[in-house]
Amino acid sequence: MKYLIIMQIDPAVLEQLTADQQRQIQEGHGAFIAATKERGEFIAAQALADPSQSKVVRSSGDRPEVTDGPFVESKEFMGGFYLLDVEDEARAVELAQQIPDANIPGLALELRPVMFSDLGEG
Amino acid sequence: MIPAEPFGEGEGRWRELARQALARLLRSYGTAQFDLCEDAVQEALLQAYQQWPARFPDDPLGWLIATARRRYVDRARSDARRRDRETRATLLAPPVAPETAQRDDSLLVLQLCCHPDLPRSGQVALTLRAVAGLTTAQIANVYQIPERTIAQRITRAKRRLGELGRLLPPPEQADESVTAVLDVLYVMFAEAHHTTAGAPPRDADLAAEAIHLARLLRRSVPEATEATGLLALMLLTEARHPARVGPDGRLTSLDEQDRALWDKELIGEGIRLVEQATPGADPGPYLLQACIAALHAEAPDIATTDWVEILALYRLLEIVTGHRNPTITLNRIVAQAMVDGIDVALAGIDALEADHPGLPRLGAVRAHLLEQAGRPDDAATAYRRAIAATVNLAEQRHLRHRLRRLSDAHT
Incomplete structure (x- = not known):
């Protein structure tokens, strides 16, 4: 069963991290990727650029309109995601708890089951 | 040759x-x-x-x-x-075992690939690769998982088998138990119908592979009634497949299906297998489910279906499985609605949900029952909840269709 683990980040929280914490996070993600790959649970991971880089396309009624900035006014944004294939929801939760962000107050992880996939192969 | x-x-x-x-x-x-x-x-x-x-x-x-x-x-x-x-x-x-004359060793490989100490995903991937003969790329395509991920599962499973190697009995004393194999093949078959319903066709047909493997298993242990039961269950379920997904990729429930589309050849074979295995058997879960599927397959429509017999079989199935499988109880409740009436069934649904919140399909069953009971508002609420709860696209389309039909009928 595929799960998308969305990393909810708060740029203000990330700014306050010490160099040591930043290194730990980086290493933690590296170790997490290696471990899930080794177990055959890893599908993909992406980290997104800062929300200030966002463009939003939405209908103004008769045609799509393009605006700068994130979709909603919020402190927390989707910073990236992991796509995993696991036995069940319990395993997805267990893995999410191993992601370094889970141990930093102000950051959070959101898990959603995937309904349809096409990885563009075959 | x-x-x-x-x-x-x-x-x-x-x-x-x-x-x-x-x-x-x-x-x-x-x-x-x-x-x-x-x-x-x-x-x-x-x-x-x-x-x-x-x-x-x-x-x-x-x-x-x-x-x-x-x-x-x-x-x-x-x-x-x-x-x-x-x-x-x-x-x-x-050689650890003396060479015997031409014997089919397929069972040995099946048992190895489905070894209970391997994770489910490893059992399935290894069985598809080593027994069904699919390539890693084909398996990856079926599940829409990267080839590397599947390769890693197979490598891990084989490594684990290597570790277990010393503990396993020598092949000539291999256990003839096929329970683990039955379960892996059933999961494979159920996943085939779950993952491919409403999705674009893939190059390997997982359901066909599962049936092929079940045939192989039955050839290896012809005396095992559960192996026969599993094959019959698969054939009878597969026979209904052409009617199960409509042209719009939406699932159709049993009462909406055009039974003319059911595959009569598969039904015939499935029923023959059931009749062959049942006499004198102490029926296990797969044979019981095959018996139920056979009763559905023989009935011209919902009204003439032998619901009393089906309900009795589901009760037996609950006993045989130690009342541990809530999905069986859910199916028993569906049969009970036809025999004892909708109110009894709705009470059963409430009790089941109290014990198993979030049980797949429970919300959909409740919505159908409420619709039949002539309670459109409650049914609409139940349909909306069921739509949010399902992770299957085809089932979601089916539920949205029922919800639309319901609101069209009452406006």
Whole structure:
């Protein structure tokens, strides 16, 4: 069963991290990727650029309109995601708890089951 | 026998030869050498592809086994160069089991691939690869998972089998129990219908592979009524498949299905298997489910279906499975609605949800019951909740359709 683990980040929280914490996070993600790959649970991971880089396309009624900035006014944004294939929801939760962000107050992880996939192969 | 031009016959015969050669090598050299045996068979197959068109052997399986054995010994020797003498002695030890006459060792390989100590995803991937003969790319395509991920699962599963190798009984004393194999094949078949419903067609048909493997299992243990029951259950379920998904990719429930679309040949075979296995049997869960599927298959429509018998079978199934499977209870409640009325069924649903919140399909069943009970507002609420709860696209389309139909009828 595929799960998308969305990393909810708060740029203000990330700014306050010490160099040591930043290194730990980086290493933690590296170790997490290696471990899930080794177990055959890893599908993909992406980290997104800062929300200030966002463009939003939405209908103004008769045609799509393009605006700068994130979709909603919020402190927390989707910073990236992991796509995993696991036995069940319990395993997805267990893995999410191993992601370094889970141990930093102000950051959070959101898990959603995937309904349809096409990885563009075959 | 393979004709002189084996390539014209498709993959089927190749896969069978490969499986039998792998089984023979595993029996000879021990299941701890799974990886090495599989590589040796792959190399022998490659050689066969190259040489057979020019000169086709009289005994293709014998040729393949002999060639794979040579490859195995070559590999074991070159591996052993980097290992100590003890390892070399183990790898090249004389066959652990005496060679018996032509026997089908498929069961041994099936049992290995479905070993209870492997994770479910590893069992499924390894079975599809080593027994069904699918390529890693085909398995990846079926599940829409990267090839690397599938390869990693197979590697891990084989490594685990290697670790277990010393603990496993020697192949000649192998346990004849097939429970783990039955469960893996059933999961594979259920996943086929779950993952492919409403999705674009993929190049390997997982349901067909599961049926093929169930046939293989039944050939290996013809006396096991559960193996017969599983095959019958698969055939009877597959027979309804053409009517199960509409042209718009939406699931149709049993009462909406056009029974003319059911595959009569598969139904005939499934019913024959049930009739063959039932007399005198102490029925297990798969045979009981096959009996239920057979009753549905024989009925011309919902109204003339033998719901009393179906309800009795579901009650028996609950007892046989120790009341541990809530999905069986849910299905029993559906049958109960037809026998004891909707109110009894709705009360059953409430009790079941209290024990198993979030049980798949429970919300959909409740919505259907409320609709039949003539409570459109409650039904609409239940449909909305069921739509949010499902992770299956085709089922979601089906529920949205029922919700739209309901609101159209009452506005």
